Amino acid sequence: MQAYAIVIKDHEVSETGYNNLKVSSEKFKNSFKIRRFDAILPKMARTVMSGNGLKWKYPWEGKETDLKTGLIKSAYQTANKNTRIACALSHWLLWHKCFTEDTPLLILEHDALFIEKLEHSVILKSKFDIIGINSPAAATRKAHEFHDMVHAGRSLIQPVPTVDEFNVPQGLAGNSAYIIKPAGAKSILDAAREHGLWPNDALMCKQIIPNLGVTKTYYTRVQGLPSTTVS
Numbered sequence: 001m002q003a004y005a006i007v008i009k010d011h012e013v014s015e016t017g018y019n020n021l022k023v024s025s026e027k028f029k030n031s032f033k034i035r036r037f038d039a040i041l042p043k044m045a046r047t048v049m050s051g052n053g054l055k056w057k058y059p060w061e062g063k064e065t066d067l068k069t070g071l072i073k074s075a076y077q078t079a080n081k082n083t084r085i086a087c088a089l090s091h092w093l094l095w096h097k098c099f100t101e102d103t104p105l106l107i108l109e110h111d112a113l114f115i116e117k118l119e120h121s122v123i124l125k126s127k128f129d130i131i132g133i134n135s136p137a138a139a140t141r142k143a144h145e146f147h148d149m150v151h152a153g154r155s156l157i158q159p160v161p162t163v164d165e166f167n168v169p170q171g172l173a174g175n176s177a178y179i180i181k182p183a184g185a186k187s188i189l190d191a192a193r194e195h196g197l198w199p200n201d202a203l204m205c206k207q208i209i210p211n212l213g214v215t216k217t218y219y220t221r222v223q224g225l226p227s228t229t230v231s
Helices: 012-027 042-051 081-100 120-124 143-152 182-195
Strands: 002-007 034-038 063-065 072-074 105-109 112-114 130-132 157-159 177-180 212-215 220-222
Touching: 002 012, 002 081, 012 034, 012 112, 034 081, 042 081, 081 105, 081 177, 081 182, 120 177, 130 182, 177 182
Parallel strands: 002 034, 002 105, 130 212
Antiparallel strands: 063 072, 105 177, 112 220, 130 177, 157 212
């Protein structure tokens, strides 16, 4: 397994978060090295998107129903549209790397922070193709319900819980930290082709992507840094 952290080059918040992330991984003596993955910059977002044959198919205001899936797509607070697209593309490129190189990846955003040593070899043996390792606290809607449902099960890795209406995209506790296998990468790459590019955490939902799981043990949490996609 290879580990990558998505970092916005020369962005103070992102660079600080990445440094904190590396220190936390070293503190818990993780067996892997976290490699830096320079995020797509907003000014390049449209070029990279079109160059990969992708189209943005998510609303910028209000809500709309996706006719293919029946899901309600609710706009994210976003001041700069290209920033949101760039974030999704940064994840997309790592999904593509996972699939084309046929190797599982640990994908981290700069605001992740390790709070436990990650025993990834056990997680990789699970039946799930994409596994979230992040605490839901301050990382997803209805975090308490998410936590309670995950911890109601007995297994180390649980299916993504249902905490909302059936037509609301539901997935991992944010996309700050997850392990993705090649089969999971293929599923989400296919979804981006079929449904268009969405915010990465919305597209990676249980209604579209099969075999999504989350660990009962939270190996990471978010640092609580200012958002780089809202402003």
